[in-house]
Amino acid sequence: MDVAFVDAAAVERAFYEAFARLDLRRMSEVWADGAETVCIHPGGPLLQGKAVILDSWREILSGSVPPTLRHRAVQRFATGALAVHLVEETITTAGTSVPQTTRVLATNVYAYLGDSWRMLEHHASLPLGTRRAPQPSAPARVH
Amino acid sequence: MDVAFVDAAAVERAFYEAFARLDLRRMSEVWADGAETVCIHPGGPLLQGKAVILDSWREILSGSVPPTLRHRAVQRFATGALAVHLVEETITTAGTSVPQTTRVLATNVYAYLGDSWRMLEHHASLPLGTRRAPQPSAPARVH
Numbered sequence: 001m002d003v004a005f006v007d008a009a010a011v012e013r014a015f016y017e018a019f020a021r022l023d024l025r026r027m028s029e030v031w032a033d034g035a036e037t038v039c040i041h042p043g044g045p046l047l048q049g050k051a052v053i054l055d056s057w058r059e060i061l062s063g064s065v066p067p068t069l070r071h072r073a074v075q076r077f078a079t080g081a082l083a084v085h086l087v088e089e090t091i092t093t094a095g096t097s098v099p100q101t102t103r104v105l106a107t108n109v110y111a112y113l114g115d116s117w118r119m120l121e122h123h124a125s126l127p128l129g130t131r132r133a134p135q136p137s138a139p140a141r142v143h
Numbered sequence: 144m145d146v147a148f149v150d151a152a153a154v155e156r157a158f159y160e161a162f163a164r165l166d167l168r169r170m171s172e173v174w175a176d177g178a179e180t181v182c183i184h185p186g187g188p189l190l191q192g193k194a195v196i197l198d199s200w201r202e203i204l205s206g207s208v209p210p211t212l213r214h215r216a217v218q219r220f221a222t223g224a225l226a227v228h229l230v231e232e233t234i235t236t237a238g239t240s241v242p243q244t245t246r247v248l249a250t251n252v253y254a255y256l257g258d259s260w261r262m263l264e265h266h267a268s269l270p271l272g273t274r275r276a277p278q279p280s281a282p283a284r285v286h
Binding site: 036038040042043044045046048074075077078079080081082084086088105107109111120121123124125126127128 | 179181183185186187188189191217218220221222223224225227229231248250252254263264266267268269270271
């Protein structure tokens with residue numbers, strides 16, 4: 001892996017570029033190698049390890065119509081080699097008859113790993129209020 | 144605020160103790176002061192600032208029957224003054240006719256703030272597969 005990212009912000013830009021351009025190779029560059037990486041897609045289970053995580057992104061990025069994607073860091077926590085960004089993502093998909101816009105909240109964790117900053121964690125969730133379909137079986141609030 | 148936590152693990156224990164014991168005062172000690180703290184409950188919107196976050200916990204902790212709560216850090220990322228724990232929570236509520244168990248994934252961010260470690264972020268989500276099925280035939284609870 002030759003690409004190096006100079007800071008957490010650079011990893012973040014690359015991550016959302018890869019997502020918006022359906023670019024799996026770019027997505028692969030973003031993530032740290034190894035088994036410690038974790039990814040949770042909205043409503044999804046815990047995915048652990050780069051290989052498993054990239055498999056999930058391969059599926060997501062296989063769509064033929066790139067989404068329109070805006071992202072904005074709402075909060076940032078950082079020390080020298082570790083950074084956490086809470087990001088508000090606005091994703092508009094045009095692959096259906098009517099464009100659908102979804103707002104996602106994502107906690108992204110980045111670390112400097114000796115040669116480059118990489119993504120260690122992406123934990124995304126969908127506020128129920130922004131769900132498109134009615135949710136007759138909406139879960140009880142557990143906390 | 145006089146209580147000091149010596150490390151991220153101590154904050155984490157206090158957080159889940161407060162949750163399990165419905166102890167709002169303990170919950171208040173856990174969180175960092177200030178507007179930069181963030182909390183996302185499962186399926187919930189972004190809550191910012193300790194006052195708003197504690198209001199949400201006041202509601203959650205107002206239940207009369209404490210939940211049974213297990214928690215396990217699945218992954219930890221840490222540098223000197225910042226720590227991120229991905230925690231699997233298993234919450235069993237006994238307030239209904241049949242105990243309900245829910246598994247929640249939470250990313251918790253802790254920081255050392257000069258006098259103590261505190262919680263800066265709690266981002267929880269509910270994997271769809273663990274959602275409870277709708278129970279249309281269940282009798283409405285009237286009291």
